[in-house]
Amino acid sequence: xxxxxxxxxxxxxxxxxxxxxxxxxxxxxxxxxxxxxxxxxxxxxxxxxxxxxxxxxxxxxxxxxxxxxxxxxxxxx
Amino acid sequence: xxxxxxxxxxxxxxxxxxxxxxxxxxxxxxxxxxxxxxxxxxxxxxxxxxxxxxxxxxxxxxxxxxxxxxxxxxxxxxxxxxxxxxxxxxxxxxxxxxxxxxxxxxxxxxxxxxxxxxxxxxxxxxxxxxxxxxxxxxxxxxxxxx
Amino acid sequence: xxxxxxxxxxxxxxxxxxxxxxxxxxxxxxxxxxxxxxxxxxxxxxxxxxxxxxxxxxxxxxxxxxxxxxxxxxxxxxxxxxxxxxxxxxxxxxxxxxxxxxxxxxxxxxxxxxxxxxxxxxxxxxxxxxxxxxxxxxxxxxxxxx
Ligand SMILES: Nc1ncnc2c1ncn2[C@@H]1O[C@H](COP(=O)(O)OP(=O)(O)O)[C@@H](O)[C@H]1O
Ligand SMILES: Nc1ncnc2c1ncn2[C@@H]1O[C@H](COP(=O)(O)OP(=O)(O)O)[C@@H](O)[C@H]1O
Ligand SMILES: [Mg+2]
Ligand SMILES: [Mg+2]
Numbered sequence: 172x173x174x175x176x177x178x179x180x181x182x183x184x185x186x187x188x189x190x191x192x193x194x195x196x197x198x199x200x201x202x203x204x205x206x207x208x209x210x211x212x213x214x215x216x217x218x219x220x221x222x223x224x225x226x227x228x229x230x231x232x233x234x235x236x237x238x239x240x241x242x243x244x245x246x247x248x
Numbered sequence: 249x250x251x252x253x254x255x256x257x258x259x260x261x262x263x264x265x266x267x268x269x270x271x272x273x274x275x276x277x278x279x280x281x282x283x284x285x286x287x288x289x290x291x292x293x294x295x296x297x298x299x300x301x302x303x304x305x306x307x308x309x310x311x312x313x314x315x316x317x318x319x320x321x322x323x324x325x326x327x328x329x330x331x332x333x334x335x336x337x338x339x340x341x342x343x344x345x346x347x348x349x350x351x352x353x354x355x356x357x358x359x360x361x362x363x364x365x366x367x368x369x370x371x372x373x374x375x376x377x378x379x380x381x382x383x384x385x386x387x388x389x390x391x392x393x394x
Numbered sequence: 395x396x397x398x399x400x401x402x403x404x405x406x407x408x409x410x411x412x413x414x415x416x417x418x419x420x421x422x423x424x425x426x427x428x429x430x431x432x433x434x435x436x437x438x439x440x441x442x443x444x445x446x447x448x449x450x451x452x453x454x455x456x457x458x459x460x461x462x463x464x465x466x467x468x469x470x471x472x473x474x475x476x477x478x479x480x481x482x483x484x485x486x487x488x489x490x491x492x493x494x495x496x497x498x499x500x501x502x503x504x505x506x507x508x509x510x511x512x513x514x515x516x517x518x519x520x521x522x523x524x525x526x527x528x529x530x531x532x533x534x535x536x537x538x539x540x
Pocket of ligand 2: 442446447448450451452477479481482488489500502503505524
């Protein structure tokens with residue numbers, strides 16, 4: 172347990188927002204690569220597979236780099 | 249009809265929960281093998297419906313509960329967003345573009361929902377609440393292996 | 395005690411919903427300004443509890459419903475995972491490491507939950523279901539900006 176805990180901690184002294192941004196940018200790059208390779212829009216599953224991440228992690232990250240509320244809801248900004 | 253998956257979420261009526269609803273629905277829909285753009289459209293539709301429940305339904309009273317139900321049956325994704333808030337008196341007018349009651353708002357929420365989803369039904373009763381039911385047909389096989 | 399936020403999620407007992415539960419909790423907890431390691435630990439604890447409900451509680455019968463409740467009150471995050479499955483006959487033994495009923499499993503789920511969360515309580519009744527309540531103290535101000 173101690174080892175797993177150390178693994179989780181040591182690799183991640185950073186803020187969540189920062190790590191999500193990193194994943195999101197990687198996802199955007201991978202999407203671009205797959206798009207060029209197959210000449211079609213890749214599915215989220217394909218992007219997640221390529222990144223070796225669960226697809227919900229990619230969703231969470233991609234969402235984090237967007238506006239917190241919908242683009243069309245100016246009221247909170 | 250084969251039921252593939254279902255989830256129900258109850259959220260406090262807080263602006264930060266719009267993001268939560270959006271991520272949960274995207275994660276739910278992601279088993280349908282959609283691409284990022286298709287997921288984005290579903291997320292926008294859900295954001296609009298949940299924001300409406302919070303802003304208009306409960307008028308930002310955090311104690312309200314917004315209920316989101318997502319069901320995946322055959323190739324059909326159904327999303328229902330419900331509130332027990334103040335309801336809509338003139339539903340026909342509310343569904344039109346630019347019907348915002350506040351000049352700062354664009355009044356495009358329902359328009360987005362209708363353009364991003366294949367079907368949108370709204371039921372509302374003044375003083376009792378609103379229920380928005382949205383349907384999206386999934387072009388690909390839901391449980392397809394990648 | 396000030397209630398900051400609450401959500402309740404009901405999920406079908408499907409393995410793919412473990413990821414959904416994990417990400418919903420991550421989104422919920424992300425307003426607590428945790429670092430990645432802390433958030434990751436909470437996600438592991440939730441994954442273990444939800445997996446147990448699906449694998450052991452409902453023995454993979456997809457019709458079971460797993461309920462996840464998350465509450466943020468003052469600096470305390472409470473997570474409850476509940477199932478109406480077969481329950482645990484010998485709770486004391488189940489909480490020990492290596493108590494797996496299947497030699498392929500490690501029997502470390504509860505051990506992880508206990509080491510990653512500040513408090514873990516399990517209630518269970520054979521034939522009626524199991525309820526795991528986990529508490530995490532949030533060191534920082536919940537609504538702090540990063
Ligand atoms: N859940 C709801 N409860 C009460 N009123 C609502 C609800 N959803 C929408 N409305 C009403 O319908 C109108 C149009 O909604 P919408 O198209 O999203 O535009 P906007 O939110 O920008 O005003 C709102 O201004 C509001 O009066
Ligand atoms: N929700 C549950 N319903 C029924 N039995 C459970 C539940 N959660 C745990 N158990 C029992 O407790 C044991 C220990 O659980 P855990 O520590 O997670 O180890 P593992 O899941 O690897 O067996 C399980 O093997 C199972 O017998
Ligand atoms: Mg709106
Ligand atoms: Mg386990």
